[in-house]
Amino acid sequence: MEPTDASDHRARPLVVDGARRPGEPALMMRDVAARAGVSPATVSRVLNNAPTVRDEYREKVLAAIAELGYRPNRLARNLRRRNTEMVGVVVSDIENPHFTQMVRAVEDAAYRRGYRVLLCNTDESAAKQAAYLEMLAAERVLGVILSPSDPAAPEIRELLDHSIHVVAFDRAVDDERADAVLADGGAAARTAIRHLLEAGHERIAFIGGPRGVSTGAERLAGYEQAMRAAGLEPRWADGGFRIEGGQQAAEAMLDADPVPSALLVANNLMTIGARKALAARGRRVPADVALVGIDDPFWAELIEPPLTTLAQPVREMADRAVTLLLERISGRRTEPRRDVFDFELRVRGSSVAG
Amino acid sequence: MEPTDASDHRARPLVVDGARRPGEPALMMRDVAARAGVSPATVSRVLNNAPTVRDEYREKVLAAIAELGYRPNRLARNLRRRNTEMVGVVVSDIENPHFTQMVRAVEDAAYRRGYRVLLCNTDESAAKQAAYLEMLAAERVLGVILSPSDPAAPEIRELLDHSIHVVAFDRAVDDERADAVLADGGAAARTAIRHLLEAGHERIAFIGGPRGVSTGAERLAGYEQAMRAAGLEPRWADGGFRIEGGQQAAEAMLDADPVPSALLVANNLMTIGARKALAARGRRVPADVALVGIDDPFWAELIEPPLTTLAQPVREMADRAVTLLLERISGRRTEPRRDVFDFELRVRGSSVAG
DNA sequence: CTGAAAGCGCTTACAG
DNA sequence: CTGAAAGCGCTTACAG
Numbered sequence: 001m002e003p004t005d006a007s008d009h010r011a012r013p014l015v016v017d018g019a020r021r022p023g024e025p026a027l028m029m030r031d032v033a034a035r036a037g038v039s040p041a042t043v044s045r046v047l048n049n050a051p052t053v054r055d056e057y058r059e060k061v062l063a064a065i066a067e068l069g070y071r072p073n074r075l076a077r078n079l080r081r082r083n084t085e086m087v088g089v090v091v092s093d094i095e096n097p098h099f100t101q102m103v104r105a106v107e108d109a110a111y112r113r114g115y116r117v118l119l120c121n122t123d124e125s126a127a128k129q130a131a132y133l134e135m136l137a138a139e140r141v142l143g144v145i146l147s148p149s150d151p152a153a154p155e156i157r158e159l160l161d162h163s164i165h166v167v168a169f170d171r172a173v174d175d176e177r178a179d180a181v182l183a184d185g186g187a188a189a190r191t192a193i194r195h196l197l198e199a200g201h202e203r204i205a206f207i208g209g210p211r212g213v214s215t216g217a218e219r220l221a222g223y224e225q226a227m228r229a230a231g232l233e234p235r236w237a238d239g240g241f242r243i244e245g246g247q248q249a250a251e252a253m254l255d256a257d258p259v260p261s262a263l264l265v266a267n268n269l270m271t272i273g274a275r276k277a278l279a280a281r282g283r284r285v286p287a288d289v290a291l292v293g294i295d296d297p298f299w300a301e302l303i304e305p306p307l308t309t310l311a312q313p314v315r316e317m318a319d320r321a322v323t324l325l326l327e328r329i330s331g332r333r334t335e336p337r338r339d340v341f342d343f344e345l346r347v348r349g350s351s352v353a354g
Numbered sequence: 355m356e357p358t359d360a361s362d363h364r365a366r367p368l369v370v371d372g373a374r375r376p377g378e379p380a381l382m383m384r385d386v387a388a389r390a391g392v393s394p395a396t397v398s399r400v401l402n403n404a405p406t407v408r409d410e411y412r413e414k415v416l417a418a419i420a421e422l423g424y425r426p427n428r429l430a431r432n433l434r435r436r437n438t439e440m441v442g443v444v445v446s447d448i449e450n451p452h453f454t455q456m457v458r459a460v461e462d463a464a465y466r467r468g469y470r471v472l473l474c475n476t477d478e479s480a481a482k483q484a485a486y487l488e489m490l491a492a493e494r495v496l497g498v499i500l501s502p503s504d505p506a507a508p509e510i511r512e513l514l515d516h517s518i519h520v521v522a523f524d525r526a527v528d529d530e531r532a533d534a535v536l537a538d539g540g541a542a543a544r545t546a547i548r549h550l551l552e553a554g555h556e557r558i559a560f561i562g563g564p565r566g567v568s569t570g571a572e573r574l575a576g577y578e579q580a581m582r583a584a585g586l587e588p589r590w591a592d593g594g595f596r597i598e599g600g601q602q603a604a605e606a607m608l609d610a611d612p613v614p615s616a617l618l619v620a621n622n623l624m625t626i627g628a629r630k631a632l633a634a635r636g637r638r639v640p641a642d643v644a645l646v647g648i649d650d651p652f653w654a655e656l657i658e659p660p661l662t663t664l665a666q667p668v669r670e671m672a673d674r675a676v677t678l679l680l681e682r683i684s685g686r687r688t689e690p691r692r693d694v695f696d697f698e699l700r701v702r703g704s705s706v707a708g
Numbered sequence: 709c710t711g712a713a714a715g716c717g718c719t720t721a722c723a724g
Numbered sequence: 725c726t727g728a729a730a731g732c733g734c735t736t737a738c739a740g
Contacts, residue, residue, distance in 0.1 A: 026516065028733060039711045044735055052709055069512075074492040075438070076733035079429045079716050086472075095458045095652075097451075104449045107475050111482075116489060118440075119473040121461050128465075135470060138428040158423070162380065272656065298449075302626065304658040382717060393727045398719055406725055430717035433732050 027070045036064035047072055078140070087325065088136040088144040090120040090129065097297035098268055098314070099147065102170065105318030106145055113326065115142065124241070126150035137162055143325040145169050146178075151213060165328040167321045170312075172214035179324040180338040183312040185215050185294070188343035189222030189264065192292045192310055195345060196262045197230055199352055201290060205260035206236035207249045207270050216241065219266045219294060235260065239270040246270025250277035254289075261289060262351070268295035271307065291350040294343070305349030313341055381424045390418040401426060432494070441679065442490040442498040444474040444483065451651035452622055452668070453501065456524065459672030460499055467680065469496065478595070480504035491516055497679040499523050500532075505567060519682040521675045524666075526568035533678040534692040537666040539569050539648070542697035543576030543618065546646045546664055549699060550616045551584055553706055555644060559614035560590035561603045561624050570595065573620045573648060589614065593624040600624025604631035608643075615643060616705070622649035625661065645704040648697070659703030667695055 029040040036043065038057055045053050046061040053061075064070070078084045089106050091099040107117045118141060120132040126149055133155035136144055143165040146156070151173045159166055166178040173180070189206075196204050206223040209216030220236060227234040237252060239245035246265060253260055254277060263278075265271040271293035275285070283289045285305055293300070296311030320339055327333040383394040390397065392411055399407050400415040407415075418424070432438045443460050445453040461471045472495060474486040480503055487509035490498055497519035500510070505527045513520055520532040527534070543560075550558050560577040563570030574590060581588040591606060593599035600619060607614055608631060619625040625647035629639070637643045639659055647654070650665030674693055681687040 026733095030733090040733090041711055041735080042709090045710090048735080054709065057710085071488070071491055071512075071516075073433075073494060073733055074489075075429065075433045075436075075494050076716090077735070079427075079433045079718085080733080080735045082429075082716065084429070089473075094461070095454055100449055100454050103473070104475065107448070107473060111475075116493075117473045119443075119457070119461060119471045121458065121465075134425070135428075137425055139470075140427060140429050158425075162425075275656070299653040299656055302629070302653055303656050380717095384717090394717090395719080395727055396725090399726090402719080408725065411726085427717055430732090431719070433734085434717080434719045436732065 026073070027068055029070075029072070032061065032064045032068060032070050035068060036060040083140050083142055085114060086116045086118050086139070086141045087322075088118045088120055088132070088139075088141045088146075090122060090132055090136075090144060090146045090148070092122050092124045092147060092149045093269075094119070094121045096267075096269055097299065098170075098295045098312075101297075101314045102147070102318055105315045106169075106322060109319045109322040113322065115322075122149045124149045126153060129153055130155050133159060137164060140164075142329050143167065145321050145325065146173065147171050148173050148213065165325055167325050169317070169321050170215065177336055179321075179328065179336050181317050181321045181324065181341070182214070182338070183317065183341045183343055185219040185266075185343075186222035186225070188294055188310040189219045189266075190226040191343065191345050192264050192294070193223060193226035193230070195308075195347065195351065196264070196290060196292065199262075199290065201262040202232055203235075203258055203260045204232070204262045204264060205253050206234065207239045207246055207253075207263065207265045207274060208236050209241040209266045209270070210238065216266065223264060239266070239273065241267050241269060243269050243273040243276075246273025247277045248273070250274040251281065254278070254281045254283060259289075263289055263291050265291070265293045268293055268297040268300075271295070275303070285350050286353060290352075293350075296346060300346075300348065308348045308351035309346045310343040311346055312343055317341055380427070381422055383424075383426070386415065386418045386422060386424050389422060390414040437494055437496055439468060440470045440472050440493065440495045441676075442472045442474055442486070442493075442495045442500075444476060444486055444490075444498060444500045444502070446476050446478045446501060446503045447623075448473070448475045450621075450623055451653065452524075452649045452666075455651075455668045456501070456672055459669045460523075460676060463673045463676040467676065469676075476503045478503045480507060483507055484509050487513060491518060494518075496683050497521065499675050499679065500527065501525050502527050502567065519679055521679050523671070523675050524569065531690055533675075533682065533690050535671050535675040535678065535695070536568070536692070537671065537695045537697055539573040539620075539697070540576030540579070542648055542664040543573045543620075544580040545697065545699050546618050546648070547577060547580035547584070549662070549701065549705065550618070550644060550646065553616075553644065555616040556586055557589075557612055557614045558586070558616045558618060559607050560588065561593045561600055561607075561617065561619045561628060562590050563595040563620045563624070564592065570620065577618060593620070593627065595621050595623060597623050597627040597630075600627025601631045602627070604628040605634065608632070608635045608637060613643075617643055617645050619645070619647045622647055622651040622654075625649070629657070639704050640707060644706075647704075650700060654700075654702065662702045662705035663700050664697040665700055666697055671695055 029043045033040045033043045043061050046058050087110050110117050122129040129149045137159055145167045147170040156173050156175050160177045168178050168180040208220040211217045224234045237249035239249040265274050285291050292308045294310045296309040300307040300309050383397045387394045387397045396411055397415050400412050441464050464471050476483040483503045491513055499521045501524040510527050510529050514531045522532050522534040562574040565571045578588045591603035593603040619628050639645050646662045648664045650663040654661040654663050
């Protein structure tokens with residue numbers, strides 16, 4: 001038996017022949033009202049759990065709903081109430097396990113609270129982000145959880161102007177009225193460098209992401225800072241947060257002189273690319289080159305050697321994002337808020353000799 | 355002051371700096387109409403690309419829209435038109451890379467055709483599937499692409515009764531009015547067994563999924579059939595399509611006598627579990643035990659040895675599912691249709707000596 | 709506590 | 725080709 005959740009009010013009618021005939025006009029509130037001998041207003045009150053309905057009526061209405069198999073039309077309610085119960089979730093690549101985890105966690109948190117998720121995948125494209133944000137505005141969603149491809153997009157301002165709440169997730173947005181749930185990528189990079197320094201490395205190179213997004217910029221800054229603090233020369237390349245970019249950047253570094261003894265890679269996709277490059281160049285991990293990746297995708301433990309990572313508390317962060325959104329929606333909070341979480345270093349075989 | 359039509363009771367201030375002040379009532383069609391000197395009906399026609407609008411008016415309307423920053427309210431259109439541009443996508447676990455690929459591909463195909471995706475994650479729970487399908491019905495989505503946790507759920511019938519189209523994806527549903535886009539899991543299992551027989555294996559065990567869903571049932575049937583045809587005794591266990599289940603099933607098999615020389619695993623999550631079991635028991639792949647997995651997740655090429663898999667053409671299938679849905683929506687087709695795709699064997703290191 | 713009536717912001721037959 | 729008017733199916737002040 002499945003655990004039944006509270007929202008599951010499936011008092012199922014005995015429909016005589018198994019099904020209403022298809023194509024029949026959908027039932028409306030007034031049909032239920034007629035059957036129950038009350039007004040549509042009363043039906044509406046029952047459906048919305050208004051406390052003021054007499055028990056006798058409530059039961060009649062519930063019975064009529066069950067007998068007829070009535071299903072309210074949300075479209076009408078949404079128009080009347082001028083909003084929906086939907087939350088837009090905008091990510092740049094849902095196939096990236098980091099975002100998959102996040103989408104999953106947001107969906108979960110939203111579902112538990114009675115909200116639904118409209119999924120928007122922007123492919124790191126500013127144009128697609130713009131199209132989606134416009135659509136979310138037109139659709140009058142309650143709020144948007146946004147991991148921006150373009151943090152300065154004018155559509156973000158427009159959403160906020162229309163009082164549609166925005167929570168920046170994972171990556172910051174420029175507009176200061178948005179809430180934000182972020183992880184401290186600068187600290188993550190510094191932690192990683194410290195770990196590699198302790199393991200005796202000095203020639204530590206960095207494969208970074210686009211500096212136009214906050215995660216790209218701050219992870220690079222953290223790396224440079226940690227290297228300079230240790231009296232070492234930073235050396236880095238931009239892999240665009242993509243597999244191929246990571247591979248190309250790593251290949252170039254491995255072909256250069258001196259060859260790095262350790263590689264810090266700024267996201268999980270580029271780490272896949274870096275591993276390909278290492279394999280292609282015949283470099284063993286960690287004997288020849290140590291490898292540390294930011295993000296903790298589930299495959300980190302599947303590969304050989306397992307990948308040392310910096311992990312964000314994705315579920316907690318997703319939960320927080322939904323919480324912040326609901327605080328704003330309910331009006332309990334009006335000032336923007338910015339929560340920053342810490343990464344956690346997970347040492348595995350790719351950075352230390354087994 | 356703006357030039358206002360006498361009928362416009364809501365004189366609207368000029369927008370000075372490009373941004374409307376937050377909290378102001380949203381612009382409506384009649385505001386645009388007043389500014390352009392036409393009726394709301396004409397604004398609507400322009401917005402919907404009705405061919406009958408005089409060019410001069412069209413331009414005036416477009417200009418007014420741009421100047422005011424008007425964004426139509428989809429909620430109202432949806433109510434009036436009695437539908438939405440949304441498609442529900444229901445999967446049992448979006449974190450399962452197989453479904454991630456599928457959701458991604460469906461989102462892509464839907465986006466290109468102007469539809470949006472409402473994401474529903476059921477966690478293999480019949481109750482959650484029921485709640486989501488009810489919501490999709492209430493929301494009057496155009497259609498549902500469904501990989502069912504519960505193929506016999508009464509909500510599926512209800513959707514179809516309400517003329518909301520359903521395309522079963524990956525897994526079949528009982529109701530015959532639904533379209534279906536499936537892959538031939540029986541043939542996949544037979545192909546896998548043939549491959550292992552050719553490699554000289556005879557003690558081939560199978561880790562299957564729940565027989566309550568079509569993929570679980572038919573992959574098992576294909577395995578049994580192929581084994582019997584080869585004069586071999588089938589041996590299988592149910593791993594519930596989950597990592598832990600796959601691990602437990604594999605451990606039991608490895609502890610039994612005789613130990614299988616090859617393992618066919620019915621989905622990618624259980625394959626992860628099987629690998630854990632093999633590692634825990636100190637069995638080398640493929641030297642001690644060959645391993646073949648159904649599904650071709652991206653991590654199959656990342657691990658050591660790379661995993662031999664049976665791959666579904668997920669993108670093609672997703673495209674087809676969206677196509678079938680749109681055929682039904684447009685009324686171009688009224689009879690249900692069922693498309694079955696073939697898996698493809700991808701031989702990698704886990705099943706043949708390197 | 710309940711009902712009649714207005715209204716959410718569009719679209720679309722209908723008449724001109 | 726265009727506009728006035730009705731209506732999509734609910735919710736919610738308002739009056740009783």
